[in-house]
Amino acid sequence: MKISPFERLPFVNLENLDEDHEIFIDYDANGNPVRIRKVRRSYPWIAWLVGLILLLVFVLAAA
Numbered sequence: 001m002k003i004s005p006f007e008r009l010p011f012v013n014l015e016n017l018d019e020d021h022e023i024f025i026d027y028d029a030n031g032n033p034v035r036i037r038k039v040r041r042s043y044p045w046i047a048w049l050v051g052l053i054l055l056l057v058f059v060l061a062a063a
Contacts, residue, residue: 021041023039
């Protein structure tokens with residue numbers, strides 16, 4: 001039976017994980033977790049939205 005990495009590493013606190021963060025787990029060749037890190041989730045749609053607004057402003061300024 002495979003044990004959850006969170007049972008092996010009790011210092012990981014999932015209660016302070018909000019919707020803007022993700023947990024990434026790096027495993028070694030044997031399937032053991034070697035690093036658990038909490039990273040901020042990226043939102044690529046924001047870049048598309050800003051680009052679209054800038055394009056619209058550029059087109060309206062040229063007209």
